[in-house]
Amino acid sequence: MREATLWTLHLAAGVVILVFLSIHMGIMHLEDVLTALGTGYRDALGWASVVMRNKQLYFTITYVILLAAALYHGLYGLRNILLELGPGPTAVRVIQGILILLGASLFVLGTIAAIAAYVR
Amino acid sequence: MCQRNEHSGQALSDEIVREVVFRVQRYSPGQDRPVTREYRVPVTRGMTVLDGLHYIRDNLDATLSYRFSCRMGVCGSCGMYINSFPRLACQTQILELNSDLVDVRPMPNYPVVKDLVPDLSQLFAKHREVQPFIIRNEQELEHPTAEFLQKPEELLRYLQFTYCIKCGLCLTACPTVATDPRYLGPQALAQSYRYCADTRDAGAEGRLRIAAGRDGVWRCHLAGACSEACPKGVDPALGIQLLKRLAVLRALSLKKPHSPAPVAGKRTGVERRPGIPQPPPPTVESR
Known part of the structure; x- marks a missing residue:
């Protein structure tokens, strides 16, 4: 049932991406709507706004969650594509090892960046 | 005036309503690659692609190989790739293809044994x-x-x-x-x-x-x-x-395996209705 768990996580990661990407798109591109709603958000793409968001714990946490979800969703999809090319058992192990290593490295790198932006 | 198709047993009209070209992929073991051959087949109403293949084999080329059995969409033997779609040859009416060309190939995604016979x-x-x-x-x-x-x-x-x-x-x-x-x-x-x-x-x-x-x-x-x-x-x-x-x-342990259906118990208080005969005795002795 390992494959069933991995596939369920893939779907769950897709839902997480949908939610957090919607928030991101809303903040970045619906400035007028957010202003009209009285949120006080202006100049979302400006340097000061970016730094201000990075200093908020809420955004740091969402960045890390979104990063984890996007990495898992994308790399699981890539694994599926590669496995459909019909590699042998050893090649499957190598592919999975490389993808896990790649995913973990990118996650650590992205998390360090998000935390560094928060604490500075 | 009707005649009966010797293979399918179907009543067929004599009247030839169209002539179509059967483009059939041919392959024999040992060949480098398959080749296509064309056959002109007179079509009567109600004629299926399988009937067309029978016509070719009986009248034009006796070496054509294809698999069939029941001729009525039950056995699943005559699967072929007809006009770029997977179909049963016995269920596919030639006239319903609305084409003067009937392209017949063996089913893709299977090795080919010979001509239209796939290895299943x-x-x-x-x-x-x-x-x-x-x-x-x-x-x-x-x-x-x-x-x-x-x-x-x-x-x-x-x-x-x-x-x-x-x-x-x-x-x-x-x-x-x-x-x-x-x-x-x-x-x-x-x-x-x-x-x-x-x-x-x-x-x-x-x-x-x-x-x-x-x-x-x-x-x-x-x-x-x-x-x-x-x-x-x-x-x-x-x-x-x-x-x-x-x-x-x-x-996720959200659904437990069901208990398998029980065996029916011995019926009690039920009697055979008058006039209904007893079943015949078993022809094979139970072990």
Whole structure:
């Protein structure tokens, strides 16, 4: 049932991406709507706004969650594509090892960046 | 004026309504690559592609090889790739193709034995792999005393999947099978669901280990081509999605295995209605 768990996580990661990407798109591109709603958000793409968001714990946490979800969703999809090319058992192990290593490295790198932006 | 087709036994009109060209892919073992041959075939009303192939073999080229048996869409032997779509030759009316050219090729995604005869051993091996039979750990299967009880609504959960005739057209249509030969494919997976959903069965756990493994249901891309191609109206794509759901619910422990349906007890207080005869004695001695 390992494959069933991995596939369920893939779907769950897709839902997480949908939610957090919607928030991101809303903040970045619906400035007028957010202003009209009285949120006080202006100049979302400006340097000061970016730094201000990075200093908020809420955004740091969402960045890390979104990063984890996007990495898992994308790399699981890539694994599926590669496995459909019909590699042998050893090649499957190598592919999975490389993808896990790649995913973990990118996650650590992205998390360090998000935390560094928060604490500075 | 009618005559009877010597192969299909169907009443056919004598009147030739059209002449079509059959472009048939030919291949013999030892050849480097297949070649195509064209045959002019007079078409009468009600004539199927299989009838056309019979005409070619009887009148134009006796060396043409193709597989058929029942001629009525039951045995699943005459699956072919006709005008770029997987179909049963015996169910495909030539006039309904609305074309002067009938392109007939062996089913893709299978090795070819000769001409239009595919090697279906992979289909049957995959079918066997998913354990397509009732599994119960009890003597009742070997020495039955009565039937297993099942409600009509329980039967409806898997009924459509029992109509599979193992023609293999769904595997021909499946884009994943085309690229990944290890993928179990829509036929086997739909049959896996058919037995997992059967309340008389107690072997879903072992069956799911195979069907929900790496080469199982997760490789399906929801193209739906299998369901479109099925000549019996079965929806294997639906079976695969239902099997996915079952596997996920089991993996998350949200659905427990059902208790297998009980054996019907001995009937008491029921008498045969007057006038209904007794069944004949068994012709085979029970062990």
